[in-house]
Amino acid sequence: MKIQDLKKVSDYQWEVPRTGDMTVPGEIFSSAQLVQEMDEKVKEQVSNVACLPGIIKASLAMPDAHWGYGFPIGGVGAFDSEKGVVCMGGVGFDISCGVRTLRTTLMKDDLRGNKLEQLADALFRDIPAGLGSTGEIRLNLEQIDEVLLGGAIWAVEKGYGTKEDLKFVEEEGRIDGADPSKVSMDAKKRQYQQVGTLGSGNHYLEVQYVDEILDEQGANVYCLKKDQVVISLHCGSRALGHQIGTDYLKGLGQAVKKYNINIRDRELACAPVTSEEGISYFAAMNAGVNCALANRQVLTHLVRGAVESVFKDAKVETLYDISHNTCKLEEHDVDGKRTKLYVHRKGATRALGPGRAEVPERYKDIGQPVLIGGTMGTCSYILCGTEFGTKVAWGSACHGAGRNMSRTEATKKFWGEDVVKRLAQRHILIRAHSKKGIAEEAPDAYKDVTQVVDAVDKAGLAKKIALVRPMACVKG
Numbered sequence: 001m002k003i004q005d006l007k008k009v010s011d012y013q014w015e016v017p018r019t020g021d022m023t024v025p026g027e028i029f030s031s032a033q034l035v036q037e038m039d040e041k042v043k044e045q046v047s048n049v050a051c052l053p054g055i056i057k058a059s060l061a062m063p064d065a066h067w068g069y070g071f072p073i074g075g076v077g078a079f080d081s082e083k084g085v086v087c088m089g090g091v092g093f094d095i096s097c098g099v100r101t102l103r104t105t106l107m108k109d110d111l112r113g114n115k116l117e118q119l120a121d122a123l124f125r126d127i128p129a130g131l132g133s134t135g136e137i138r139l140n141l142e143q144i145d146e147v148l149l150g151g152a153i154w155a156v157e158k159g160y161g162t163k164e165d166l167k168f169v170e171e172e173g174r175i176d177g178a179d180p181s182k183v184s185m186d187a188k189k190r191q192y193q194q195v196g197t198l199g200s201g202n203h204y205l206e207v208q209y210v211d212e213i214l215d216e217q218g219a220n221v222y223c224l225k226k227d228q229v230v231i232s233l234h235c236g237s238r239a240l241g242h243q244i245g246t247d248y249l250k251g252l253g254q255a256v257k258k259y260n261i262n263i264r265d266r267e268l269a270c271a272p273v274t275s276e277e278g279i280s281y282f283a284a285m286n287a288g289v290n291c292a293l294a295n296r297q298v299l300t301h302l303v304r305g306a307v308e309s310v311f312k313d314a315k316v317e318t319l320y321d322i323s324h325n326t327c328k329l330e331e332h333d334v335d336g337k338r339t340k341l342y343v344h345r346k347g348a349t350r351a352l353g354p355g356r357a358e359v360p361e362r363y364k365d366i367g368q369p370v371l372i373g374g375t376m377g378t379c380s381y382i383l384c385g386t387e388f389g390t391k392v393a394w395g396s397a398c399h400g401a402g403r404n405m406s407r408t409e410a411t412k413k414f415w416g417e418d419v420v421k422r423l424a425q426r427h428i429l430i431r432a433h434s435k436k437g438i439a440e441e442a443p444d445a446y447k448d449v450t451q452v453v454d455a456v457d458k459a460g461l462a463k464k465i466a467l468v469r470p471m472a473c474v475k476g
Contacts, residue, residue, distance in 0.1 A: 054084025064402030090344030
């Protein structure tokens with residue numbers, strides 16, 4: 001991206017000036033280096049989003065931003081609850097894709113000898129993963145509707161986890177406003193056997209250890225200490241979420257014409273939030289959110305079983321679960337007034353600061369945990385939301401490292417077996433169902449996650465708490 005085309009607000013905030021039919025400017029939170037490494041398409045998509053009806057203050061992009069469907073991945077847009085729109089491209093096809101990080105009572109030294117290999121094998125055995133993967137749970141139409149309404153609460157009630165888990169899941173495990181009747185039979189049928197499955201692509205389960213404590217106070221609140229073993233899950237609503245996105249694209253495209261909405265890109269198909277089409281999509285999307293929350297809750301239960309099969313006395317607790325592909329109806333300050341907004345986060349993690357009602361009581365004094373996945377060969381981060389970030393970015397931060405090459409490019413450049421061998425030399429074990437999938441997700445196919453997280457931290461969107469490094473990774 002040509003940095004000279006942007007207006008510098010600060011070292012970590014850049015404005016895309018209003019042009020043409022943009023009603024608000026764009027804002028990119030990033031270092032100068034990462035801005036210059038971004039594709040020019042990011043600026044174009046940020047500008048396109050800034051033209052949508054009812055957008056408030058600015059069209060935002062995080063430092064991991066790259067080209068996406070409609071919105072850039074790493075894009076954020078907040079819309080007026082009466083005059084705004086709901087946009088499928090602002091959520092994406094993998095509805096409520098997110099990260100759940102689990103604390104364990106294990107320490108790095110507990111995984112010496114062949115214990116790490118035993119644990120990796122147990123997780124690979126017990127966690128259904130891969131393209132089209134199915135789990136042991138078999139649901140019918142009535143039962144899948146219960147999942148779409150109940151989310152993680154449904155899973156706990158069925159014996160998959162504990163009520164204590166729910167305290168540390170966004171929306172306490174279930175979002176209101178879901179309507180299974182707005183979800184197609186095609187979508188539901190695709191999910192009958194996929195609850196409790198990891199999937200493929202960039203989804204993963206990773207055994208990690210806390211390598212650095214970057215903020216002692218925050219680490220104490222989150223009950224983290226150096227060399228502690230944590231386990232992170234990254235997945236979403238699987239085939240159901242993708243089908244919801246596919247199903248609603250046509251209807252939202254027709255709504256654009258029906259309500260005379262001017263969009264620069266057909267991928268920004270949307271509908272007024274108060275319209276029948278907008279209400280229906282929002283209700284279906286919320287059902288997708290609950291599906292993802294249920295999925296990660298069942299996976300948590302399976303992880304516990306795998307860990308206990310190797311370490312009988314180990315305990316596994318939920319640190320936090322947060323999504324990064326959603327549209328949420330939230331209250332934020334707009335010109336000094338508390339206002340309801342439809343906040344779209346596409347590849348952007350909600351990162352609410354201290355005191356917010358949505359933050360679990362245990363974490364309320366320092367803000368919501370922000371879980372940022374890196375790559376299976378580098379590191380990941382745990383941060384906390386900030387008051388400043390809640391004000392300037394609707395409580396949003398990056399969601400990962402961000403790709404610097406496409407999956408097609410990655411498979412041409414890397415061999416899956418070579419990636420596995422190189423990581424094994426660094427004592428990182430990989431268990432995967434597809435060598436092609438490993439090549440697509442090779443660490444070098446991504447930006448430097450430390451640079452991205454540094455930019456988030458220095459921009460004030462979230463504060464670094466701990467750095468964790470991979471020990472074993474399970475992929476589809």
